[in-house]
Amino acid sequence: MTGVLRAAWQIARKDLVIEARSRELASMTLFFAVACILVFAFAFVDDMGRPLPGAAAGILWVAIAFSGTLALGRTFERERQSETLRALLLAPVERPAVYLGKLSALLVLMLAVELVVVALVGLLFDAPLGAAPWMLSGLLLSGTIGFAAVGVLFAAMLVRTRTRDVLLPVLLYPVTVPVVIAGVKGTQAIFAPDPNLDLAAMWLAMLISFDAAFITLSLWTFGPVMSE
């Protein structure tokens, strides 16, 4: 077990070092997330320039999901382009370690982007970020884990298909929509004029159960799917 975690840490560190040097994914993902917020801002703001009730939570999660898909597409594409995917798979480590390493690196990236996106949503849509900061952090963390857990698996298995750019969102969104729904509903409960933390806690519990199911399935599936 410690061997798997150590190998996962090495793979995650490799990805993070590449990212820290190039800043390719972080800058593109962040810019795309901000562009998403801008596009949705025009759809969910009334004539007086005020956001519609509940819009901030929706915009936040759509920006996270869309920008996350962009980052997902690139994590394995980078391996493919530099032809290091085979080397990664031939490395004398357990397959789940490769999955966990890729997942951890992607999570760090997505959470870093979310820091800016959440602040921006709070600023532009007057969302009460301080209403329940721990609950909001829990929802964002568990929602991002659920989204990325499925996303890394699908991005990895699609890396060798010709139509991967189109197929990734086609496969990813139906599976992760429950996560996005739970995230939006939980965040709406926090952002409401009268915050309902019990409701937010229920959605958080649901997100955690989704995370457990998705990570278990992905860990089991990653090996057989990447075996060729």
Added chain:
Amino acid sequence: MRNARWLVPTCLGISLLMFLCAPFLIDAAPQEVTMGVVQKIFYFHVPSAITAMLSAIVCGVASAFFLARRQPLADHVALAAAELVVLFGAIVLVTGPLWARKAWGVWWVWEARLVITLIMWMLFVAYLMLRRFGGPGSDVLSSAVGLFGAVLVPFVYWSVNMWRTMHPTTSVVPTLKAPMMIPFLWALSAFLMLYVPLLMVRVRLEQGRAALDQAYLALED
């Protein structure tokens, strides 16, 4: 599979007979007090939903089996089951709004069970798209998708009970009185009796295709 050739026409015949008799039984069943005649769609809506969910589980189990053992039969069963989820899911998604228009006054409501049923249906459409456009190796990739689709089934089932919703809860069916229960079970049996031969025929077709591919490859070598 080959020894059971007689099973397909027999099941199909029984199913056809049951579907022919079903309207009479449904007509004879007592009318629901608040919804009236509109409620009768329930006799086709719920059995098709149960069949779709069953098919999703079949697809998930076959996919898991294929991932673990790589037996082509498991993959053929998974593909056939996925197509049938889309077919029976489409019946659910057509009959549901027809009922909702009369019962709730709108075609569609964005609530838990409707949304998650739609998601499950879309996931299996995505499964078929991956099979069609994924290129070589898509059988292994789609089995991962099939597995995730099957995991959604319990969420579909429990969604109405867990979340506050307008949809009738899952406790409605077990508490049906005999005059309504008999036509319901009749319709359910008719759907399941249709499901089995459809699955078998589709698996057989896929086996034929695989054998043909093998023959082409052998000819080229």
